Amino acid sequence: MSNVSDDGSNTTETIRSRHRAVAEEVIPDHTQLFVGGEWQDAASGDTFDTLDPTTGEVLASVARGRAEDVDRAVEAAWEAYDEEWSETSTSERQAVLDAIADCIEDHQDELAKLETLDNGKTLMEARIDMDGIVEQFRFFAGAVQTNRGQTTDEPGVSGRVIHEPYGVVGQIIPWNFPLAMVSWKIAPALAAGNCTVIKPAEQTPLSILRLMELIEDIIPDGVINVVTGYGEEAGEPISKHEDVRKLAFTGSTAVGKQVMRNAADTVTDVTLELGGKSPVVVHADADPEEAVQTIAFAIFANTGECCEAGSRLFVHEEVADDVLGGLVAAAEGMNVGDPLDDETDLGPKVSREQVERTMGYLERAREGGANFLAGGEPPEDETLDDGCFVKPTLIEGLDHDHEAVQEEIFGPVLEVFRWDDYDEMMTLANDVEYGLAGGVITNDLEKADRTVRDIEAGYIWVNTWHEMSPGLPYGGYKQSGIGRELSADTLDHYTQTKSVKYDLE
Numbered sequence: 001m002s003n004v005s006d007d008g009s010n011t012t013e014t015i016r017s018r019h020r021a022v023a024e025e026v027i028p029d030h031t032q033l034f035v036g037g038e039w040q041d042a043a044s045g046d047t048f049d050t051l052d053p054t055t056g057e058v059l060a061s062v063a064r065g066r067a068e069d070v071d072r073a074v075e076a077a078w079e080a081y082d083e084e085w086s087e088t089s090t091s092e093r094q095a096v097l098d099a100i101a102d103c104i105e106d107h108q109d110e111l112a113k114l115e116t117l118d119n120g121k122t123l124m125e126a127r128i129d130m131d132g133i134v135e136q137f138r139f140f141a142g143a144v145q146t147n148r149g150q151t152t153d154e155p156g157v158s159g160r161v162i163h164e165p166y167g168v169v170g171q172i173i174p175w176n177f178p179l180a181m182v183s184w185k186i187a188p189a190l191a192a193g194n195c196t197v198i199k200p201a202e203q204t205p206l207s208i209l210r211l212m213e214l215i216e217d218i219i220p221d222g223v224i225n226v227v228t229g230y231g232e233e234a235g236e237p238i239s240k241h242e243d244v245r246k247l248a249f250t251g252s253t254a255v256g257k258q259v260m261r262n263a264a265d266t267v268t269d270v271t272l273e274l275g276g277k278s279p280v281v282v283h284a285d286a287d288p289e290e291a292v293q294t295i296a297f298a299i300f301a302n303t304g305e306c307c308e309a310g311s312r313l314f315v316h317e318e319v320a321d322d323v324l325g326g327l328v329a330a331a332e333g334m335n336v337g338d339p340l341d342d343e344t345d346l347g348p349k350v351s352r353e354q355v356e357r358t359m360g361y362l363e364r365a366r367e368g369g370a371n372f373l374a375g376g377e378p379p380e381d382e383t384l385d386d387g388c389f390v391k392p393t394l395i396e397g398l399d400h401d402h403e404a405v406q407e408e409i410f411g412p413v414l415e416v417f418r419w420d421d422y423d424e425m426m427t428l429a430n431d432v433e434y435g436l437a438g439g440v441i442t443n444d445l446e447k448a449d450r451t452v453r454d455i456e457a458g459y460i461w462v463n464t465w466h467e468m469s470p471g472l473p474y475g476g477y478k479q480s481g482i483g484r485e486l487s488a489d490t491l492d493h494y495t496q497t498k499s500v501k502y503d504l505e
């Protein structure tokens with residue numbers, strides 16, 4: 001097979017060679033568990049393969065952790081907490097978080113490439129992730145200093161409130177933003193003074209392992225412990241562990257509920273960042289061209305694998321034809337292909353299993369009477385046959401109670417509804433079990449404010465999407481979760497409150 005086709009575009013072999021060359025450059029040397037500051041095989045000696053979703057080739061074999069590995073990690077974390085980390089000052093922890101941020105900044109390019117290989121997101125998207133990751137560590141490096149106690153002083157009453165770390169926390173994360181989710185979890189946990197046992201998703205374990213290689217000399221042994229493995233084998237034991245004092249989970253609502261049930265047995269505090277099915281509301285005064293850009297970004301960024309994706313569009317009748325025409329053109333104009341290629345707009349989904357899941361929803365949508373305005377199938381391009389690709393898809397005509405509308409597809413699929421009665425539209429917009437995010441597109445401040453207030457969700461965008469700033473709390477209403485990340489509030493989730501009353505008589 002030739003490396004380059006006659007017109008200079010990619011061939012299957014060009015894509016494979018490109019990916020193998022980058023893999024050679026960025027795959028971490030260590031793919032074991034990172035426990036107590038050491039690289040260790042799983043107790044069973046077992047491993048699992050992580051695949052490149054663009055080529056289907058194996059990137060690396062990674063240690064397959066199970067309950068006894070989790071036990072070792074929790075023990076190492078407590079040892080680190082008792083012997084060292086609990087004694088650190090806020091300034092010392094601030095310095096560690098800043099040093100991690102510096103280190104990531106220095107290695108952004110290789111970490112972004114690794115993320116693209118393991119997850120399939122485009123290199124441009126992975127680079128944007130890296131900026132946010134650095135920002136996370138820097139934000140919590142600063143926020144450390146705000147985590148102060150309080151005092152109560154009035155005649156005859158003297159007391160103080162201390163915010164103490166839990167000690168050892170368990171953290172479980174998904175595959176859609178692998179290293180970003182690491183930063184959302186580790187930065188506040190460490191800032192608040194905890195040690196952690198963290199489990200990355202089995203689909204994307206590589207970037208956290210490389211991060212550990214990079215920062216192992218910055219963090220004391222045992223402060224961060226990484227147990228790679230499958231959900232039921234390595235995640236479940238973390239969520240059931242008696243010595244884990246706090247759980248933080250990001251992933252699907254179904255697994256989040258299981259984690260919460262497990263946490264109930266030990267009455268462990270839990271933060272959950274779960275799924276979403278977020279509404280995008282377009283008012284009649286919206287500029288169609290600007291609306292198309294915002295909507296396309298809301299649904300197609302990161303191949304639709306965003307918990308906060310705008311996946312249900314409610315567009316006012318008056319602008320519907322213009323907006324939908326523009327969206328079809330945008331979807332059909334997207335370059336679906338190799339995420340390492342700068343020309344690519346939409347990379348593969350993370351795994352074959354996720355493609356099948358998405359295609360299953362699309363098939364049932366078709367049976368349910370959906371009209372496919374765009375996409376609905378894998379790309380015709382044969383060079384992409386080994387990868388996990390789905391075309392950007394727009395669907396109209398489904399009942400709002402169809403499962404494809406109610407459930408999270410987690411792919412580049414937008415369902416469209418036209419409206420002319422605001423109240424009826426808003427009833428539908430809120431008629432899902434989720435409440436993670438939402439958005440409104442209008443130039444009318446009054447309409448914007450009304451819709452912001454009416455959408456039942458934890459994060460609302462006005463004329464934009466996906467932008468998040470450290471300091472603005474992020475988290476869900478309804479079944480999208482409990483707790484908030486990205487903000488000083490997050491430190492509260494990683495501390496417990498102790499009141500002290502003094503007898504001054």
Ligand code: NAD
Nearest residue numbers: 173174175200201231235236251252255273274275276307
């Ligand atoms: P998932 O729930 O299948 O898996 C998430 C993590 O949980 C993985 O590490 C997995 O191994 C682990 N896990 C699976 N079963 C487990 C069990 N029984 N006990 C303990 N751990 C278990 O989700 P996913 O498919 O990896 O990720 C996609 C989901 O994550 C989507 O629903 C998405 O909306 C959600 N998500 C939410 C946010 C947010 O901030 N709200 C951010 C990113 C992703």
